[in-house]
Amino acid sequence: MSDQLPPQRRYAALHANDEQHPAPTASPSPAFDLDSELTKLMALNEQGILNDDEFREAKRRLLGFW
Secondary structure: OHHHOOHHHHHHHHOOOOOOOOOOOOOOOOOOOHHHHHHHHHHHHHOOOOOHHHHHHHHHHHHOOO
């Protein structure tokens, strides 16, 4: 049915409830601190929780080098 409407009316029909039901907004997240995240990874490695391979992989992901 909505395919038969002109584009402007189709858009209006699809978005009729937008004002009544606004899209959820993301809550602000705290700033990402690369230094503290790397420090945490190093501590986990030093404690033996992460082995060297796991540490390198986690660091690679953290730095964005998938």
